[in-house]
Amino acid sequence: MSIRLGILGYGNLGKGVECAVRQNDDMELAAVFTRRDPDSVSILTEGVKVYNTSEITAHKDEIDVLIICGGSATDLPTMTPMYAKDFNVVDSFDTHAKIPEHFANVDAAAKSGNKTAMISVGWDPGMFSMNRAIANAILPEGKDYTFWGRGVSQGHSDAIRRIDGVLDARQYTIPVEEALESVRKGENPDLTTRQKHTRECFVVAEEGADKARIEKEIVTMPNYFDEYDVTVHFISMEELMRDHKGIPHGGFVIRSGVTGINKENRHIIEYSLKLDSNPEFTSSVLIAYARASYRMNSEGMYGCKTVFDVPPAYLCRETPEYLRSHML
């Protein structure tokens, strides 16, 4: 019997989940829920219904795991606790500072309904967090480094779009190659913000806009750009659409540590991702944790979980016997 998934929110992430379900033969898409008019939403999967979010609890017996594809700023803090009582849920909550509070709210809700909720699933938080934690457990004496990119930062792109005279923009976060190499060599550098990443901006300006002013507003923008080396390219809307349509991302988690009676031996653990589509990869991670949510729930493991709480075997389609004989 397939695991029946529901998607709540049909944006980039929801579409990514819909595509990922098709690659997992132990799962099926049961329904999509949207805050929009369901008739205005056309999905890729034939025969699957789209409902308004207001009808969701009426469908709770048709859904094994609900994947909540909302934003971390305003959607998930209320939605995940709200639905965790009636559904096994997975979300990608990524406001690092508010994770403990979100965890507590979701945990109480899930436990009250004997459900299993997975929060902060994706790659960061998610796979990067797991790798940081395990690498720290293996090498207690060492240093952690996280680099992001080359990839599109939605937040930085939006910040540029808010500047007067800007029609559209795309911002790439790029790790500094020399910094990466120094870390990989085990030199344990202390790196400033500027030394770790550069930012490259592709900007479409309004006809006749003052490009020098726009560029200055970008490079001096506090928090977003002022601590970085920033390159600004003005391009046409056609070029933006042609060359910068994708949403690639990725990054590197590196732990550099020592062992030995005199700490004479150095070890580098590196985990890296190179992603053509940030939302589709995130969706693929959500799907794997949806499988874990379903299985852990069926074994009575209720409450809120994160990537730290899930044994790898629960993520895999294959049986434990298969994993041991083919992947160990």
Place this chain on the structure above:
Amino acid sequence: MSIRLGILGYGNLGKGVECAVRQNDDMELAAVFTRRDPDSVSILTEGVKVYNTSEITAHKDEIDVLIICGGSATDLPTMTPMYAKDFNVVDSFDTHAKIPEHFANVDAAAKSGNKTAMISVGWDPGMFSMNRAIANAILPEGKDYTFWGRGVSQGHSDAIRRIDGVLDARQYTIPVEEALESVRKGENPDLTTRQKHTRECFVVAEEGADKARIEKEIVTMPNYFDEYDVTVHFISMEELMRDHKGIPHGGFVIRSGVTGINKENRHIIEYSLKLDSNPEFTSSVLIAYARASYRMNSEGMYGCKTVFDVPPAYLCRETPEYLRSHML
């Protein structure tokens, strides 16, 4: 209260465990067991006793987890099932083909004594296996690649040493850079054995030995060398001792997969290790899984486990709350 560890077998791996314990403040070394005369074994940790293996069961109440540092060929298949009844144990059994049989034997023993056993812990099998399994769960449509090195292969070094006229030897396994780059680019190449790794040998020959014959015996040796491009360097014993004393190793596990409605987006997940000391890194992994063994046992999770069965949080010294607020 500290987790009290016992070490069974005091070779490179056992010494590595002894060093790693000192880096983990929630653990202490309780005793070392050896098949040799205990008086002939001097260890690095003051105040810790060395006993003969024959006395081990008399000390079972002093030890929370026993780390079995034996060889996979003959030691572990008998030792781990033998001790898993009386101790929580961890081993690094690495004969891939015999893992299912070893698992079954250890599982029965551990369950009969309400103990928790971890087998095949280390980096391959171990961290590499975990990364293969998780990457497959995230990207079901894709291809796996594993490269080993640059590092010393003990088995290949031993094979050279068995050749007539060879005094000592060190063999390095080296991944082919072009193959790695092709995989990282997402080209999904089909790679032959020869295209993935080269082998470099440093050989000390006896005075007057026929070096041409030795070289020919190496490069044509079935299974070990004949399918590879092999380089042989003859060096002096002094050079071997000076330049090739270490036991470095490492490698790369890469999954290249696609997502999207038309599989139009490619993703690369890469996990890599660069290790100055293969046994010390392996020991550090064993220690982290010893912690998990102890905790899972205290929660009644009995039987044989592998890296697929352990939630990452069980490996970490930190509390779940700390992990969520600092590492997620």
